[in-house]
Amino acid sequence: MATNIRRPNGTKDVVPEQMYKWETVEEKMKAAAKRFGFKEIRVPTFEDTGLFVRSVGDTTDVVQKEMYSVTASSNDNYTLRPEGTAGVVRAILENGLLNGAMPLKLFYILSCFRHEKPQAGRLREFNQFGCEMAGSPAPEADAEIISLAKYVLDSLGLKNISLHINSIGCKTCRAKYHEKLKEYFEQYRMDLCSTCQERLDKNPMRILDCKSPEDQAIAANAPLITDFLCDDCKTHFEQLQQLLKIIGIDFVVDPKIVRGLDYYTRTVFEFISEDIGSQGTVCGGGRYDGLIQSLGGQPTPALGFGMGLERLILTMENQGCGFMTPETCDVYIAPLGENAVKKAAELAGFLRNGQYSAEYDLMHRSLKSQMKYADKIGASLVMIIGDNELEKGKAELRNMKTGEQTEVSLDESCLSTVDTVLTGEWLSQAMARGGDIL
């Protein structure tokens, strides 16, 4: 260990050799969101603590025990965002974005912070890709958001991800359901596990999700939310299901889906992977028709989802999904001697201006060492400049894959030679794959 300062519990470094995975995922998500007409937004890492208390809900675990709150002076109380939606909705209102074209469609990639005990697929700082849509109460909007999420997962190459949907109703029908549920479980109170006995008082819907076999048996006959939805909520949910069938997205209605953030209404959904351990929810979201109003805006229906980047990458690794190949070096310039180094610096400039990546020796190493280095960084071409070459005004240009060597001139015209050699290299690779060039 080179240092005695270590990263905080539950945080991760992404080292350069892993970075290409992140680039793959982020690029594909952005492209997908843009295809659906979503625009990127960036918001602060910390917000007024009250924002999260009011939106996520003061009885939720997230707010009660997982927030990183900071105070820099006596008057302020800020919290590192535990999720993305609250800050984005705040930004929507503060910037008057609801006055633009409707529906408003936004996406973001940001880090979130929750003080939980870390485990597989769960970190204290984690990264989220999220999409939010505001303005439409229609079930088509729900279907669109879900199909965007699905589109992202598909474009990453993920398999075996199941979509679970549910409707938790609006304020009125949910309240009615809670009552019925309490009534039902109350008669089995003594048979429930200890945590579920607590849940019975706080949030009876969570009992449905309990993993204890005894409780599951009891829960099997519990009343279902779907039987208590008001007419509007019921119709909305049915229409969503029809739409999903029409656009060909498989789903299961899962009355056990209960989201832990208070702002959800009606549609909630999760995409779940079986391939990454117990924290399998790779994407979660739903409708939050009351949130914008409760944060001071005009009553505006809205919905969205969040995806955990770490979980997505974990799943992709476990499923052997492909990532974009890491970028390598187009040309490595191997100079021998002081004058050659100067020439190398100049040539590197030409190449870079010509849109090629170029490196040259910065350590005054032997040619052999330089060749090894070039091999290690995956250089396609190596340009060798020694005394002989300086005299002739030509360098040796070695193709590292084929071993062929040609001559290049030591001036700006080297660009066109590099150009043809690399183009030839791409062509032969394409031929080898048997694919078309265009």
Place this chain on the structure above:
RNA sequence: GUGGAUAUAGCGUAGUUGGUUAACGCGUCAGUUUGUGGCACUGAAGACCGUGGGUUCGAAUCCCACUAUCCACCCCA
């Protein structure tokens, strides 16, 4: 917050009846004559054996505490 397991170089590991300079593989760097990578061979650098105490003449090895990591609960992405 609760429970279980683990903690030896950048990575992966060996090393318990406690005993001299802590071993091996990968990786890194250098060399194997003259200016050319991948293979092979040689050599070098790199570890306060998680941290802090204790037992002992002597601790990577035994004891205690702490911390971190992994897995699970809880909850969520």
